[in-house]
Amino acid sequence: MSKGEIISIKDVSKRFPVGESEFTALSHVNLSISKGEFAGLVGPSGSGKTTLLNLVGALDNPSEGQINISGKDLGGNSDEASAKLRNEHIGFIFQSYNLLPVYTLFENVEFPLLLQHIPSAERKKMVMEALEWVGLSDKAQKKPSQISGGEAQRVAIARSIVKKPDIVLADEPTANLDSKNAYRIMDILQKLNRELGITFLFSSHDAKVIQYLERIIHLEDGKVIKDEIIEANEKVNA
Numbered sequence: 001m002s003k004g005e006i007i008s009i010k011d012v013s014k015r016f017p018v019g020e021s022e023f024t025a026l027s028h029v030n031l032s033i034s035k036g037e038f039a040g041l042v043g044p045s046g047s048g049k050t051t052l053l054n055l056v057g058a059l060d061n062p063s064e065g066q067i068n069i070s071g072k073d074l075g076g077n078s079d080e081a082s083a084k085l086r087n088e089h090i091g092f093i094f095q096s097y098n099l100l101p102v103y104t105l106f107e108n109v110e111f112p113l114l115l116q117h118i119p120s121a122e123r124k125k126m127v128m129e130a131l132e133w134v135g136l137s138d139k140a141q142k143k144p145s146q147i148s149g150g151e152a153q154r155v156a157i158a159r160s161i162v163k164k165p166d167i168v169l170a171d172e173p174t175a176n177l178d179s180k181n182a183y184r185i186m187d188i189l190q191k192l193n194r195e196l197g198i199t200f201l202f203s204s205h206d207a208k209v210i211q212y213l214e215r216i217i218h219l220e221d222g223k224v225i226k227d228e229i230i231e232a233n234e235k236v237n238a
C-alpha cells in the first residue's frame with residue numbers, strides 16, 4: 001500500500017449466482033482511498049454501491065481481486081479474522097439504524113465495547129463521549145422506542161465511532177430522514193472527519209449527502225465511470 005492509503009481495492013469483481021447463471025454486480029474496480037478522506041460511492045440503484053461497501057467492510061468476499069484495509073489483506077481471511085478486523089478498524093452506519101429495542105441508548109452504544117475486554121469505568125467514559133458527539137448524552141437511559149428517527153441515527157453514529165475506528169462505512173445514512181435531520185447527521189459526520197480524522201466512505205444517491213463529499217466516485221453497472229475530487233470552494237457548506 002502506498003503511504004497514507006487506508007483502503008486499497010485492486011481489480012475487484014463480484015458475481016452473484018442467479019439461477020443457473022451469474023450476475024456481475026462489480027467489474028474490475030480499482031480504487032485507492034487515503035486516510036482522512038470524506039468520499040462517497042454515488043450512482044443509480046443497482047450500480048453496485050452496497051456490494052462494494054460490503055466487500056470493504058469484510059462482510060462479503062470478492063469473486064476476484066484484492067482489498068487491503070489499513071495494510072491488511074482481506075483475502076483468505078477466516079470469518080473470525082474478518083470479524084476481528086471489522087471490530088478493530090471499521091464502524092458501520094446503515095439506513096436502518098439496527099438498534100436493539102430492549103436496551104437503553106447507553107447499552108446500544110456500549111455493545112461493540114463488550115466484545116473487547118475494556119473495564120466498565122473506561123467503557124462508560126467512551127460511551128458518554130460518543131453520545132456527547134451526537135448531542136444525546138442527556139438521553140442515555142432512554143430506549144430506542146422513546147426517540148425519533150433522527151435521534152436513532154445519531155445513536156447509530158455514536159455506536160459506530162465508540163471504538164474510535166479508522167474508517168466508517170455509511171450506507172445511505174440519510175435514506176429515512178427528513179431534510180433537517182439529514183443535514184444534522186451530515187454535519188456531525190463531517191465534524192467527526194475533520195476533528196477526529198476518521199476516514200468516511202459513503203454510499204448514496206441523496207443530493208444532501210453528495211453536497212458534503214470531498215470525493216465522488218461514480219458507479220454505473222458495477223464499474224467506476226468517474227472519480228472526482230471536489231474543491232472546497234465548490235462545496236455548498238464550505
Ligand SMILES: Nc1ncnc2c1ncn2[C@@H]1O[C@H](COP(=O)(O)OP(=O)(O)OP(=O)(O)O)[C@@H](O)[C@H]1O
Binds near residue numbers: 017049
Ligand atoms: N446476493 C445477491 N444475489 C444476487 N444479486 C445481487 C445480490 N446482491 C446484490 N445483487 C445485485 O447486484 C446489483 C448491485 O446491487 P447493490 O445493492 O450493490 O446496488 P446499489 O447501487 O447499492 O443499489 P441501491 O442504491 O438500490 O441500494 C443489483 O442488480 C442487485 O440486484
